[in-house]
Amino acid sequence: MSLFRGRAHGATGESPVRTYHVSKSYIAGTYALHDVTLEVGKGEFVFLTGPSGAGKTTLLKLLFAAQKPSEGQILVLGRNIARLRESAIPPLRRRIGVVFQDFKLLNRRTVEENVCMALDVVGTPRREARARVFALLKQVGLQNRRFHHPMSLSGGEQQRLAIARALVNEPALLLADEPTGNLDPDLTLEIMDLIAGAATRGTTVIVATHDMSLVERYGKRVVHLEGGRIQSEGSEGRWR
Amino acid sequence: MSRVLCVAGILLRTAARGLQGSLATSVVAILTITVALVLVGAFGLLVGNMQGLLDRFGEQVQITVFLETDLSPKAQEQLRVRVEAIEGVESAALVSRELALERFRQSAGGAALVEGLEENPLPASIEIALTRDHREPAEISSVANSVAVLPGVEELSHGQEWVEAYSRAASLVRTAALTIGGVLGLAALLIVANTIRLALYAREDELEILALVGASRSFIRIPFLLEGTAQGALGGAAAVGLLYAGFSLFLPQVQYGLALFIGNASPRFFAVLEAGGLIAAGAGLGMLGSALALVGRRA
Numbered sequence: 001m002s003l004f005r006g007r008a009h010g011a012t013g014e015s016p017v018r019t020y021h022v023s024k025s026y027i028a029g030t031y032a033l034h035d036v037t038l039e040v041g042k043g044e045f046v047f048l049t050g051p052s053g054a055g056k057t058t059l060l061k062l063l064f065a066a067q068k069p070s071e072g073q074i075l076v077l078g079r080n081i082a083r084l085r086e087s088a089i090p091p092l093r094r095r096i097g098v099v100f101q102d103f104k105l106l107n108r109r110t111v112e113e114n115v116c117m118a119l120d121v122v123g124t125p126r127r128e129a130r131a132r133v134f135a136l137l138k139q140v141g142l143q144n145r146r147f148h149h150p151m152s153l154s155g156g157e158q159q160r161l162a163i164a165r166a167l168v169n170e171p172a173l174l175l176a177d178e179p180t181g182n183l184d185p186d187l188t189l190e191i192m193d194l195i196a197g198a199a200t201r202g203t204t205v206i207v208a209t210h211d212m213s214l215v216e217r218y219g220k221r222v223v224h225l226e227g228g229r230i231q232s233e234g235s236e237g238r239w240r
Numbered sequence: 241m242s243r244v245l246c247v248a249g250i251l252l253r254t255a256a257r258g259l260q261g262s263l264a265t266s267v268v269a270i271l272t273i274t275v276a277l278v279l280v281g282a283f284g285l286l287v288g289n290m291q292g293l294l295d296r297f298g299e300q301v302q303i304t305v306f307l308e309t310d311l312s313p314k315a316q317e318q319l320r321v322r323v324e325a326i327e328g329v330e331s332a333a334l335v336s337r338e339l340a341l342e343r344f345r346q347s348a349g350g351a352a353l354v355e356g357l358e359e360n361p362l363p364a365s366i367e368i369a370l371t372r373d374h375r376e377p378a379e380i381s382s383v384a385n386s387v388a389v390l391p392g393v394e395e396l397s398h399g400q401e402w403v404e405a406y407s408r409a410a411s412l413v414r415t416a417a418l419t420i421g422g423v424l425g426l427a428a429l430l431i432v433a434n435t436i437r438l439a440l441y442a443r444e445d446e447l448e449i450l451a452l453v454g455a456s457r458s459f460i461r462i463p464f465l466l467e468g469t470a471q472g473a474l475g476g477a478a479a480v481g482l483l484y485a486g487f488s489l490f491l492p493q494v495q496y497g498l499a500l501f502i503g504n505a506s507p508r509f510f511a512v513l514e515a516g517g518l519i520a521a522g523a524g525l526g527m528l529g530s531a532l533a534l535v536g537r538r539a
Contacts, residue, residue: 064452086457087456087457090451090454090455090456090457090459091454091456092454093451093452093453093454094453094454095454096454098452104445104448104449104452105449106445106446106449108261108262108446109257109261113257117449117450117453118453118454120250120254120455120459121450121453121454121455121456121459122454123243123246123247123250124246125246126246126249126250165453169453169454
């Protein structure tokens with residue numbers, strides 16, 4: 001039996017995400033995540049599905065080192081999250097893009113400044129940063145809104161902005177937690193196309209969602225969680 | 241080097257944007273620092289002027305040496321020279337019998353008393369002014385003892401009670417300055433730290449996003465420290481301005497009453513360096529307040 005159940009889905013020895021018997025417990029005796037072993041290969045697109053409370057968000061939080069696992073080991077971009085020192089977290093996060101359902105944008109700053117924040121933390125010179133932000137905003141269709149504030153944008157535009165911020169540093173890993181949860185169907189597809197586009201350019205993408213129609217439409221690898229455990233895995237509608 | 245400059249520029253821009261972006265909380269922090277420093281500064285002005293006043297009183301601390309009546313003017317001068325050579329004596333001035341009588345005549349009611357006198361009853365004297373470091377009771381006694389044994393000296397007067405009262409007052413002002421100044425400074429620091437901590441809560445979302453995009457601990461903290469320093473310096477400058485306005489506006493109104501206590505000596509405002517010191521203290525207070533507000537926060 002393979003240690004990593006997902007190995008058949010294009011995973012390699014240098015897989016950006018590998019979890020090994022990972023559990024997370026907030027209250028003694030109860031698990032938000034239980035014995036999760038998973039491997040996601042470079043450039044792979046994976047849906048994490050499951051009902052509310054299944055452990056999707058907890059798994060994403062562990063992957064971007066917002067929390068540490070209670071048991072097991074997690075390797076993200078070659079770093080062991082369980083043993084990561086606090087000072088090693090920022091350099092890791094610079095290589096991970098994160099998108100949330102509630103966007104997490106700063107309304108005090110303009111669209112351009114919101115994206116620039118991610119470039120500022122890596123010390124990108126101002127001129128270069130503005131050029132890169134403009135190119136990316138153009139890619140997500142917000143170049144004419146760059147001096148606006150997020151509050152004046154529609155929900156779809158706000159999520160596109162959040163995606164631009166997540167992608168501006170060309171991350172090796174993109175994590176999205178219910179990125180279309182607040183959006184209507186047309187906007188959902190628009191956002192998912194942007195995220196899927198990142199995978200085609202070599203970024204490993206993990207999207208947590210409970211929207212099964214989305215999963216079926218894109219036909220990517222699916223990891224289904226329930227009660228904190230992996231219940232099934234499959235792709236393009238084929239389950240095992 | 242260029243990368244360091246680039247990062248420094250980003251940090252400064254972030255701090256400036258922080259000040260602009262949260263104008264209301266920045267203004268509250270600046271006002272808090274201003275009020276705290278006005279209190280500290282007003283107390284500093286009071287202590288500085290009291291100390292100046294005491295120094296001026298100290299200059300009046302002197303020993304009067306009354307001379308034997310049969311001492312010739314030449315012997316009086318020789319004695320004066322010997323007195324002036326004693327350690328702790330800044331100057332020794334001879335007051336002849338005639339000058340002493342003239343001074344007495346000019347003093348209140350003196351003219352009437354002098355009238356009708358057949359001969360001058362006043363002795364010649366030497367008035368000794370003491371150096372600044374010999375104005376404490378023990379040093380004065382030491383100088384007095386050295387003078388008393390000189391031939392030709394009849395009697396000494398050095399106002400022991402006045403000297404001791406002066407010494408006690410000077411010591412009290414110094415102790416009060418240190419104690420009250422320390423308490424005011426600490427209170428100011430805690431108030432500023434608390435205000436900045438509240439300002440920080442208002443920007444919790446920004447800290448969260450910065451951490452999310454991989455900002456290091458220093459990258460998150462330095463702009464806040466810079467903001468605190470700038471707020472502190474602005475508060476310090478405002479405090480200096482307010483104190484100066486208060487000093488200029490209210491002093492003329494109380495000058496007459498003050499004259500009863502301090503004579504013609506006029507109170508002075510801070511020198512440029514002292515005012516700069518208050519602004520620097522504000523900057524330090526703001527930076528320390530920000531550092532205290534950030535204590536215990538995880539990146």
